[in-house]
Structure formats: structure tokens, C-alpha cells
Amino acid sequence: MHGVKRTRQSREAEEARKLKEQAKLKDYLLLTEDLLSRKKKKDWSKEAFDLATKLLHSNPEFYTIWNYRRNILINGIFPSSSVEEINSILSSDLSLTTSALKAHPKVYWIWNHRRWCLENVPPGPSSPTGEQTQGWRQKNWEREMYVVERMLDADARNFHAWNYRRYILSLFPTPPPPTQELKYTTHKIESNFSNFSAWHQRSKILPLIWEKEGKEREEEMRELEFDLVRNALYTDPNDQSAWLYHRWLIGPHPDPILLTREITSIQELLSEQPDSKWCMESLVHYTLLLISLTPETEREEMKSECRRLLAELAGVDPCRKNRYQEISERLGV
Structure with missing residues (x-):
């Protein structure tokens, strides 16, 4: 920063820093070698699972280890676990990916593991009548909507988060009405007209509303959409996002x-x-x-x-x- 005097490290401090980094790298390489060896041997143990956790904390972009982690769960841990234990393990893994996404919000492998966790959450425990409830899954989907909205608050144009949001909405046990999602995209667009993902989301939601509400309502809403996109075009005529939406609207x-x-x-x-x-x-x-x-x-x-x-x-x-x-x-x- 300008105007801030930089403190020069002593030679001893610099050497100590380099030695620390070298030791850290050595530990990382040894851990990687160990895990890849265990993977080759099809080691599905809890110890291997914990080591995978440690490595993913250091490098959440290591997709091979995410894949190995899922195999450990499927082949080694889940078969000997109750549904309550499986739910707890998957909840912990969702927390792991939440932490990873804060630092790496656009890493595909983290989002992919998060999806896998959700898809493998077991139904809730049996009700008094013997029927299995969807309580756990419903709570997970509700939490996912909260998480993805916080991600989009941090970066409203993160297309990974928008894709994930569409995924959540498509599988939500009791999805919110399309008009609610339309309102959400309006808020994002009005905050920044250059939000291609929000415009794209809008193009997915509106046909659902029009199909339900009929031709007359569709024509009314299309005119409102032309007003919205025209405002965006006049605000920044060099931004591609609104022009592409305008073409979709024209058809x-x-x-x-x-x-x-x-x-x-x-x-x-x-x-x-x-x-x-x-x-x-x-x-x-x-x-x-x-x-x-x-x-x-x-x-x-x-x-x-x-x-x-x-x-x-x-x-x-x-x-x-x-x-x-x-x-x-x-x-x-």
C-alpha cells in the first residue's frame, strides 16, 4: 500500500519462513503419495477417510481425492453405519464443502461433491406409523438455498452458484413458487444489469409462469420484460448480457x-x-x-x-x- 513503510525481514526470519514452507510442502507430498497408494489398494478405512479430509483442507481442488473419498464412504463406512450416522457424516461433508467454497467458490469438484452428498442423504427416521419421513432431505434443501444465496451475495455472477441454485430448485421436495424466483432475479439484475446468469435464470422461470397463467398474462409480462431489458440496454449498451436476453425475449x-x-x-x-x-x-x-x-x-x-x-x-x-x-x-x- 502507498504510504505504508514496509518492514524488511531479517535473513534469519526469511530462512525460517522458507524452511517452514519446505516442510509443509514435504508433508503435503508425503500425504498425497500415501493416499494415492491407499486408493490403488482400495483401502476403504476410516483412517484413509480422515487422511483425505486432511489433504482436502490443504487442496480442495484435488478431484482425485474427492472421488476416493466417495468410494471410501460407499464401500467402507456406509455399509456399517446406521441411517442416523450416515446423515451425520454427510452433514459434516457438507460443512467441509461450505468451508472450501468460501475460499474457492468456482471449483467444480467442490460443488460436485456437495451435490453427491445431498443425493445420498437417507430419508428421515420412521414415523410412529412406520412411514419414512422426508425431514432430513427437506431441511438439507432449505439449508442449501440459504448457502447458495450467501454465495450469490458474495458474487452475484458466480455461474457455478447459479447452476447449483437451478439444481436445488429442480429437486426441492416443496419448491418455492416460480414468482418468488423471478423476484429474486429482478433484485439481482437491478443491483447489476451485467449479471448474465440472473438474466439466464429469468429465461428459465418465465416460461413456467406463462404456461400456468395463460396467453393474456404472458403478453402483459413480456411487455414488462421489454421495459426492464430496455432500461438495461440504455444504461450500458456495450454489455452483452442484456442484449442476449433481449434476443431470447424476441424469440x-x-x-x-x-x-x-x-x-x-x-x-x-x-x-x-x-x-x-x-x-x-x-x-x-x-x-x-x-x-x-x-x-x-x-x-x-x-x-x-x-x-x-x-x-x-x-x-x-x-x-x-x-x-x-x-x-x-x-x-x-
Whole structure:
């Protein structure tokens, strides 16, 4: 930091630090060698399990050890454990992954082990009538929603956490209504329009609501979505997230009147942001859609506008110059 005087370590302190790091590395390598040897021998003992815990604390990205850990549980520990003990072990492993994710929130192997733990939680103990309850599983899913929301509070664009959230919602014994999840994505988007994962989540939730509430309600909600995404486009026309959502909202087979309206809106934005690549790309994309819905005799003016925009794009985005030229050539002279 500027203005803060740095204290230089003595030679003895530096040597002591290096020796400590070397000893730590040596211990890590010996532990790794031991565990890989045990894995090869199919050692499913509690001792091997505890050593795996120790190694994963040091290196939670070691996917081979996560795999070995699951084999120890399946082949060595679970067969001799009661359902209560299995539930307790899996709860401890969920706590282990929670700690690991705080420092490594985007490591696939940690998320993967967390899923495995949840999928192997046994049903709850038998009720007085002899029926097994879903108490443990329900509590676990509720806790997972809390954990993943804290992860997204820390990093709202962590796509691993968003994927995990979708996974939880798909398997939740008593899932929350889709409108609640829609409200959650609205909050995340309004906090940061550049949240691609939140926009994507929205595209998964809205069809569920529209299917349930009917065509008239869908049309009303689509208009509200256009207002939301238009606000995002005008706030930051160079951000890709909202443009991709806008394309999803338009869809592959749009109404020509809707398409014309959105083209006009984007043209207005382009007049304010004349170098906006995404404005120009979207205008080309939507104009090509409109051309496909327009009689042959009325297409030339639109084709000419596309060629003009593609020529400008070649200058604004030279890395994709060949792509733009190819699209222009397909439009003909």
C-alpha cells in the first residue's frame, strides 16, 4: 500500500519462513503419495477417510481425492453405519464443502461433491406409523438455498452458484413458487444489469409462469420484460448480457410489428451510441429476421441497411471482419 513503510525481514526470519514452507510442502507430498497408494489398494478405512479430509483442507481442488473419498464412504463406512450416522457424516461433508467454497467458490469438484452428498442423504427416521419421513432431505434443501444465496451475495455472477441454485430448485421436495424466483432475479439484475446468469435464470422461470397463467398474462409480462431489458440496454449498451436476453425475449419467430418496434428503439439508441457494436449487431440480426417475414419486392431497402451496418461493424470489430463480410455477401449485391 502507498504510504505504508514496509518492514524488511531479517535473513534469519526469511530462512525460517522458507524452511517452514519446505516442510509443509514435504508433508503435503508425503500425504498425497500415501493416499494415492491407499486408493490403488482400495483401502476403504476410516483412517484413509480422515487422511483425505486432511489433504482436502490443504487442496480442495484435488478431484482425485474427492472421488476416493466417495468410494471410501460407499464401500467402507456406509455399509456399517446406521441411517442416523450416515446423515451425520454427510452433514459434516457438507460443512467441509461450505468451508472450501468460501475460499474457492468456482471449483467444480467442490460443488460436485456437495451435490453427491445431498443425493445420498437417507430419508428421515420412521414415523410412529412406520412411514419414512422426508425431514432430513427437506431441511438439507432449505439449508442449501440459504448457502447458495450467501454465495450469490458474495458474487452475484458466480455461474457455478447459479447452476447449483437451478439444481436445488429442480429437486426441492416443496419448491418455492416460480414468482418468488423471478423476484429474486429482478433484485439481482437491478443491483447489476451485467449479471448474465440472473438474466439466464429469468429465461428459465418465465416460461413456467406463462404456461400456468395463460396467453393474456404472458403478453402483459413480456411487455414488462421489454421495459426492464430496455432500461438495461440504455444504461450500458456495450454489455452483452442484456442484449442476449433481449434476443431470447424476441424469440425465433417474432411478430413483425413487435420486431419493427424494437428495431426502431435500437436505432434510437444507436444514434446516441454510434460506435456500439451490440446495437449494430442486433439491428442486423433483427433486420434479417424482418426480411424473412417481408415480401421479396420490399426487401431491398432493408438489405441495403444491413450491408451498411455490416461494413461499419467490420471497422468497429475488426477481429470478426470476415464474419461480417460473409453475412453481407449472402445478402447479395
